[in-house]
Amino acid sequence: MTTEHRLGKEHGRPGHRADVPPVLRIAPGTGERIAFQTDDAVYRELHEHGDLALLSAPLNPVTGPVYVEGARPGDALAVTIHEIRLTDTGWAMSLPGVGALRDRMPDRVVTRRIPIDADGVHLTDAVTVAPRPMVGCIGTAPASGVASTVMPAHSIGGNMDVTDIAPGATVYLPVEVEGALLAIGDVHAIMARGESSFVAIEAEGTVVVSIDVVPGLSLRAPRIATADEWIFVGLGATVQESVRRGYEDAFDAFVERGWDAMDAYTVMSALADSELGGPTGAVDPDPLHPFDAIGAVTLHRVPRSLLDGRSSPAAGEGAAAV
Numbered sequence: 001m002t003t004e005h006r007l008g009k010e011h012g013r014p015g016h017r018a019d020v021p022p023v024l025r026i027a028p029g030t031g032e033r034i035a036f037q038t039d040d041a042v043y044r045e046l047h048e049h050g051d052l053a054l055l056s057a058p059l060n061p062v063t064g065p066v067y068v069e070g071a072r073p074g075d076a077l078a079v080t081i082h083e084i085r086l087t088d089t090g091w092a093m094s095l096p097g098v099g100a101l102r103d104r105m106p107d108r109v110v111t112r113r114i115p116i117d118a119d120g121v122h123l124t125d126a127v128t129v130a131p132r133p134m135v136g137c138i139g140t141a142p143a144s145g146v147a148s149t150v151m152p153a154h155s156i157g158g159n160m161d162v163t164d165i166a167p168g169a170t171v172y173l174p175v176e177v178e179g180a181l182l183a184i185g186d187v188h189a190i191m192a193r194g195e196s197s198f199v200a201i202e203a204e205g206t207v208v209v210s211i212d213v214v215p216g217l218s219l220r221a222p223r224i225a226t227a228d229e230w231i232f233v234g235l236g237a238t239v240q241e242s243v244r245r246g247y248e249d250a251f252d253a254f255v256e257r258g259w260d261a262m263d264a265y266t267v268m269s270a271l272a273d274s275e276l277g278g279p280t281g282a283v284d285p286d287p288l289h290p291f292d293a294i295g296a297v298t299l300h301r302v303p304r305s306l307l308d309g310r311s312s313p314a315a316g317e318g319a320a321a322v
Helices: 043-050 240-256 261-271
Strands: 004-007 022-025 033-037 060-069 076-094 109-116 121-123 134-139 157-159 168-174 181-189 204-215 223-225 230-234 271-278 297-303
Touching: 004 022, 004 060, 033 181, 043 060, 043 109, 060 134, 060 204, 076 134, 076 181, 134 168, 134 271, 230 240, 240 261, 240 271, 240 297, 261 297
Parallel strands: 004 033, 022 060
Antiparallel strands: 033 204, 060 181, 076 109, 076 168, 076 204, 109 121, 134 157, 134 181, 168 223, 181 204, 223 230, 230 297, 271 297
16 A cells, blocks of 8 residues: 655745755655645635735645655656545635736625536636646755746746646656755646736645656756647746756757767657746746746757657656656
């Protein structure tokens, strides 16, 4: 029987950081599972009083951290998401000064409780959809300072808001400190790519994962493996820089597997799709405008059939070549 360690939401706090004592130590590659309970308290508060100034709960806390034995700087953590368990409530909100349609929505907090039941996620009285639970925020600890779990996304992960970080996916995260210190939060019951409102559809949940380590795989940004695709996350101060960096990482993955450079470039131009990722940006925002994203998160999708089965010098046992 698979062992499951449960981490309650009382272990949640904002920010990825190395100075927080781990709440669990685990050996990688054992198949043991960890259940991270996430928290939606901030949205419940806003639904009750609608005043950002009165909030006591933190925004986007992450549960953890988990110390992974043997994970060292220069390695990568491979986090496989097995399941996301939702509760019976989600939240949709419009916040003043936040989101793509801030100029079309009222200059006040508008909230909506979203029931979740066996019929699905009840977005409105007329629109009910099947849940597509995902993880908005997942990351390891940075070598120094605090990586925000609100804005921006970081090389170690953070609030990427990528809909592919869902059951069945494996997320590869850079390790910058001993033990990696993995933390997870910000579950969504369903979210469109781009998350126009910046708050959709937030929900408390429990994320069940297993962890492996890929020794010597030095990443400058996260990668995601789904059943069909490798997704290379680009981060940059401009959209153009983010796209270039994501494409470079994908190209390097081809070349590391022995592809001729022009062959790789040709195939990528035909088959590697690029798109904008989550709305959180990749550069620290102006403190006077904390929800205005600077830079971009981009996603670069390569069919797994092109890369899998070709050995990478950096790949370790127990994880796919990345």
